[in-house]
Amino acid sequence: MAPYEALYGRKCRSPLCWSDISESLTLGPEMIEETTKQVRLIQANMKAAQDRQKSYADQSRRIVEFEVGEKALLKVSPTKGVMRFGRKGKLSPRYIGPYEYVHDPTHVIQPETIELDETLTFEERPVKILDTKTRNTRNKAVKIVKVLWSNQNSEEATQEAEHDMKKRLPRTF
Numbered sequence: 001m002a003p004y005e006a007l008y009g010r011k012c013r014s015p016l017c018w019s020d021i022s023e024s025l026t027l028g029p030e031m032i033e034e035t036t037k038q039v040r041l042i043q044a045n046m047k048a049a050q051d052r053q054k055s056y057a058d059q060s061r062r063i064v065e066f067e068v069g070e071k072a073l074l075k076v077s078p079t080k081g082v083m084r085f086g087r088k089g090k091l092s093p094r095y096i097g098p099y100e101y102v103h104d105p106t107h108v109i110q111p112e113t114i115e116l117d118e119t120l121t122f123e124e125r126p127v128k129i130l131d132t133k134t135r136n137t138r139n140k141a142v143k144i145v146k147v148l149w150s151n152q153n154s155e156e157a158t159q160e161a162e163h164d165m166k167k168r169l170p171r172t173f
Contacts, residue, residue: 071098114151124149130157 004012066072073095114122131146143162148154 066101068101068103070101072101073097074099112151122151124151126150130154132162 002012074097075095076093116122127148127150129145130148133144134141135144136142144159145162146157146159148157
């Protein structure tokens, strides 16, 4: 007798016999077909429930448009353990403001185009060295270079050890 049968006093119903006990045991392609039908039924029921919940949520949504000069509150996303605006935890404000809505077209950031290869990745190559300095440790001096990478502007330049960069920089540097 199986341990399950000894413990519970009945046979274990494995996935092979989830159908009604009085039915004959289905094996092979029939079982796969029956399982596929059940999965499709479950997916259809879940889709119907999601659509119903979405329609209920959409009833309370509205499109918000602001006019120049209107006042608006900004929602502060909660971060655990961070003290914002003088209070921590439950008493921290959920919204801050009111702030006046001012439209400034210079604040719109234009997206940059990046060339991707067939694997949808891009390679960042070092373009030029912006600055060098030497950092002294106890045993040796390490040269640090500030590197400008392709597809980035000068504010996003990184500091790398010079011996790492010699492998990656083109010969013209």
